[in-house]
Amino acid sequence: MKKLKHLSFAILVLCTLHLSAPCNGEDESVAAPMKRTEQEALYSAIQGFVGKWWNGSDLYPDPCGWTPIQGVSCDLFDGLWFVTELSIGPVHDNSLNCDQNVEFSPNLFALKHLRSLSFFNCFVSPFSIPTSNWEMLAESLESLEFRSNRGLTGQVPTTFGELKNLKSLVLMENGLSGELPQSIGNLIDLRRLNLAGNSFRGQIPDNFGGLNNLLILDISRNTLSGSLPVSFGGLISLLKLDLSFNQLEGEIPLELGNLKNLTLLDLSNNRLSGGLTKSLQELSSLQELVLSNNPIGGDIMNLEWQNLRSLTALDLSNMSLTGGIPESIAEVKGLRFLGLNDNKLTGDIPQKLQNLPNVSAMYIHGNNLTGELKFQEWFYGKMGRRFGAWGNPNLCYPSALISRSYNVPFGVKECQKEEVMKYETNLDFNSMASLGFSVCCVNGLVFVVEGLVILVLDFNFWL
Numbered sequence: 001m002k003k004l005k006h007l008s009f010a011i012l013v014l015c016t017l018h019l020s021a022p023c024n025g026e027d028e029s030v031a032a033p034m035k036r037t038e039q040e041a042l043y044s045a046i047q048g049f050v051g052k053w054w055n056g057s058d059l060y061p062d063p064c065g066w067t068p069i070q071g072v073s074c075d076l077f078d079g080l081w082f083v084t085e086l087s088i089g090p091v092h093d094n095s096l097n098c099d100q101n102v103e104f105s106p107n108l109f110a111l112k113h114l115r116s117l118s119f120f121n122c123f124v125s126p127f128s129i130p131t132s133n134w135e136m137l138a139e140s141l142e143s144l145e146f147r148s149n150r151g152l153t154g155q156v157p158t159t160f161g162e163l164k165n166l167k168s169l170v171l172m173e174n175g176l177s178g179e180l181p182q183s184i185g186n187l188i189d190l191r192r193l194n195l196a197g198n199s200f201r202g203q204i205p206d207n208f209g210g211l212n213n214l215l216i217l218d219i220s221r222n223t224l225s226g227s228l229p230v231s232f233g234g235l236i237s238l239l240k241l242d243l244s245f246n247q248l249e250g251e252i253p254l255e256l257g258n259l260k261n262l263t264l265l266d267l268s269n270n271r272l273s274g275g276l277t278k279s280l281q282e283l284s285s286l287q288e289l290v291l292s293n294n295p296i297g298g299d300i301m302n303l304e305w306q307n308l309r310s311l312t313a314l315d316l317s318n319m320s321l322t323g324g325i326p327e328s329i330a331e332v333k334g335l336r337f338l339g340l341n342d343n344k345l346t347g348d349i350p351q352k353l354q355n356l357p358n359v360s361a362m363y364i365h366g367n368n369l370t371g372e373l374k375f376q377e378w379f380y381g382k383m384g385r386r387f388g389a390w391g392n393p394n395l396c397y398p399s400a401l402i403s404r405s406y407n408v409p410f411g412v413k414e415c416q417k418e419e420v421m422k423y424e425t426n427l428d429f430n431s432m433a434s435l436g437f438s439v440c441c442v443n444g445l446v447f448v449v450e451g452l453v454i455l456v457l458d459f460n461f462w463l
């Protein structure tokens with residue numbers, strides 16, 4: 001008993017020190033009621049989503065007080081409780097789950113302090129987002145999310161453009177289609193815009209480039225076409241830009257070089273062309289640069305890769321790139337992933353690449369790289385199949401370097417003595433054959449059997 005008294009005294013002290021809501025919540029629910037209209041609006045809004053069977057006043061007589069509803073948050077405004085967050089869908093065991101026939105009750109828009117509204121895995125049968133009433137939430141709504149709703153079809157209402165205080169708009173993994181409304185470009189407070197994984201088509205509106213508070217822009221996995229707006233150079237706050245898996249074409253605009261804080265740029269799996277834009281090397285905060293699977297073309301040597309000093313992942317595979325592997329890539333010390341495979345790269349492979357301390361995958365296969373692969377045995381041992389150099393017909397690894405070891409680069413042939421090759425290729429095979437020598441080819445290299453074979457294998461002896 002005595003202990004209990006102490007405890008309540010401690011709570012009392014705490015509460016006097018912090019006159020904030022959580023401590024004296026119970027008192028306040030008595031002192032601070034909820035307006036009948038607000039309460040009814042909440043019940044009716046939820047009932048529209050979860051079904052008529054749901055009787056809010058019965059189940060949750062005090063939704064902001066002692067009978068809280070999972071997915072609903074409240075806050076005090078002038079001594080009264082108002083709903084600030086509503087999230088529908090199976091996030092927790094006791095979450096509000098959607099009915100087959102979902103209905104947007106007009107009462108939802110009467111929740112005038114609603115800051116955050118989200119729907120997860122809710123709309124299953126075909127349903128379009130209503131276009132009217134959104135302006136009623138313009139003053140309060142900061143976050144709107146429709147996520148993983150396979151039944152959510154139709155277009156994005158242009159009226160979303162009236163939600164001028166929106167900081168986060170997430171419409172990912174739904175069945176939405178049509179063009180992206182220009183009006184979204186009016187939401188200049190937006191920090192996050194995620195429209196990934198729908199069926200949006202058409203061009204990216206130019207005015208999206210005016211969203212200069214945006215930190216994350218993800219419109220990946222849609223069917224957008226046209227070129228990347230030059231206006232994107234105005235997205236100066238941007239940290240992540242993902243436009244992968246669309247049908248974008250044209251060049252990477254020079255203006256992207258303005259995005260000094262960008263840490264992720266993923267433009268992979270589009271139809272971009274016109275070479276590697278020089279200004280990419282100005283993206284000094286970049287950690288991940290993924291441009292793979294685009295017919296971009298051009299010379300990989302045009303960029304000073306050492307400027308991208310924060311880079312950890314560089315994927316430039318399948319881009320029709322020409323030129324040699326730049327040594328400057330070996331100066332990007334934080335690199336973990338390097339994908340240069342399936343291009344038209346030529347020349348030698350810089351040995352320095354093996355000294356990238358954190359590299360865990362390096363793919364240079366499917367090019368026309370030549371000469372000896374000069375990495376040391378420990379490197380092949382460390383990388384295993386995460387080093388890919390196969391499919392370079394004129395590349396080989398020196399046999400002397402890797403004797404009696406399983407650590408050889410997969411799919412790369414062993415070099416023969418270079419001098420022999422030169423010597424052999426100068427021979428006239430036809431006349432050799434007619435003289436009774438048999439000629440055979442192993443691993444693309446020529447051996448001449450009988451008599452000359454000694455000369456071939458012991459050539460080092462002559463040096």
Ligand SMILES: *[C@@H]1O[C@H](CO)[C@@H](O)[C@H](O)[C@H]1NC(C)=O
Binds near residue numbers: 055
């Ligand atoms: C909810 O339950 C209360 C009392 O249990 C009842 O008076 C009211 O009519 C019910 N409301 C609905 C919408 O079913």
Ligand SMILES: *[C@@H]1O[C@H](CO)[C@@H](O)[C@H](O)[C@H]1NC(C)=O
Binds near residue numbers: 236237
């Ligand atoms: C870029 O990041 C720095 C450091 O986080 C920050 O101070 C600066 O305001 C950012 N720039 C923009 C344009 O957001």
Ligand SMILES: *[C@@H]1O[C@H](CO)[C@@H](O)[C@H](O)[C@H]1NC(C)=O
Binds near residue numbers: 270293294295318
């Ligand atoms: C390589 O890129 C082209 C587009 O440039 C694409 O059509 C093709 O499917 C890509 N190849 C692979 C293996 O992804």
Ligand SMILES: *[C@@H]1O[C@H](CO)[C@@H](O)[C@H](O)[C@H]1NC(C)=O
Binds near residue numbers: 333334335358
């Ligand atoms: C390598 O990775 C470690 C661990 O993540 C990190 O602390 C270190 O800075 C990295 N090295 C470089 C050169 O980036």
Ligand SMILES: *[C@@H]1O[C@H](CO)[C@@H](O)[C@H](O)[C@H]1NC(C)=O
Binds near residue numbers: 346368370
């Ligand atoms: C690869 O390069 C060699 C010269 O090093 C050239 O003869 C050959 O045609 C090239 N192969 C391809 C497929 O481009």
